[in-house]
Amino acid sequence: MLGRTVLRNVLSNELKCVEQCQRRASSKSSAELIDLENKYVARTYDPIPVVTAEGKGCILKDPEGKRYLDFLGGYAAVNTGHCHPKIIETVGSQVAKLHHTSRAYYNNELPVFAEYITKYFGYDRVLPMNTGVEGGDTAIKMARRWGYLSKGIKPNEAMVVFARGNFWGRSLAAISTSDNPVMYEHFGPYMPGFSSVPFNDTCALEEALKLKNVCAFMVEPIQGEGGIIVPSDGYLKEVRRLCTENNVLFIADEVQTGLGRTGELLACDHESVKPDILVLGKGLAGAVIPMSAVLANEDIMCHMTSGTHGSTFGGNALACAVARRTLEIIREEKLVENAKKMGEKFRSDLQCKLPKGIVPVIRGKGLMNAIEIHPDFGTGHDLAIRLKDAGLLSKSASKQAIRLTPPLVISESEIEEGVEIISQVVDSFAK
Secondary structure: OHHHHHHHHHHHHHHHHHHHHHHHHHHOOHHHHHHHHHHHOOOOOOOOOOOOOEEEEOEEEOOOOOEEEEOOHHHHOOOOOEOOHHHHHHHHHHHOOOOOOOOOOOOOOHHHHHHHHHHHHOOOEEEEEOOHHHHHHHHHHHHHHHHHHHHOOOOOOOEEEEEOOOOOOOOHHHHOOOOOHHHHOOOOOOOOOEEEEOOOOHHHHHHHHOOOOEEEEEEOOOEOOOOOEOOOOOHHHHHHHHHHHOOOEEEEEOOOOOOOOOOOOOHHHHHOOOOOEEEEOHHHHOOOOOOEEEEEOHHHHOOOOOOOOOOOOOOOHHHHHHHHHHHHHHHHOOHHHHHHHHHHHHHHHHHHHOOOOOOOEEEEEOOEEEEEOOHHHOOHHHHHHHHHHHOEEOEEOOOOEEEEOOOOOOOHHHHHHHHHHHHHHHHHOOO
């Protein structure tokens, strides 16, 4: 009895501490919160100095109530906007029933989600994971296993080819494919079995795929972290042809480009090509809960047998319910069509308003865009800071470029407001 009393007192005190922390957090200023993060959080990010406290649609607010247009969209993850009411309703409903049990048992949401997403994208099977980098790792494992069991590659000799300038995460496998020193320096030794060719260079790819031990080519249809680099028309078609010709799997990393971001459901759809393995993530579960998915047909997926792969949280009931609702919203609210229409307007308006001497490059597809500032006027980071001060949030994607990836629910008036802010800020660089 005494033990139970002590336990109740301990739990009560812990609850009081949590409540006190919550009250302190809600009353802290932006400056105080930034100082607190700098004191206690590992410094693996260099955030734009703004604190976000509330979000709705394409609008964010800081603790002081200042309003910002969100043109980053959680690194292109918040496709359905902040706090979409249908997604929040699904979260509340599912959490009240079941959120996680692990794949040790069946749950009642994964089978329904699996049927829905495989039919949605036209594949036989799905392997659910949590993050984009896990999705990439999963795709590579699938390709290697297929290479050994279907293509007949000698044990431990399978090679996966990547495009240079890629970014698909920061795991040891991902940095082993990177050519960015910030990503890989002092983290070796690196994972073997990877090679790379220049992005958008089909001649180099053709030579690389001739090697008999190549099992896959993994590529972002548009390179995101590299600066929103759009390849030449026909590049993906040629990738598909070369992979088929050389019996190599085409892995499309559509973690950032998928789900309507580029004005098509998938960026590969711009050229009507279908990858052998499709990797999705970021906004798949409404950017509310991490979820990624790797899709492929039975001839590849058949090799992923019991025990060969898995994840404690992969395929949990909450993520599956929210992801299915998110995919429904993308269709119901015609977000792919809106991304195409608003993206065309955005680039057109920017072309008309921005002086080429300061912004020589505007590029992108759909609502995945970038502008570059001329080095004589500053850097992408400088531009992002000034945009923040003017009420628009973005982030640099390379030394000179900033990415502009707002939620796909963005309205025409919000596009126009964003263009006006960007135009005024760019003009300020000339003064």
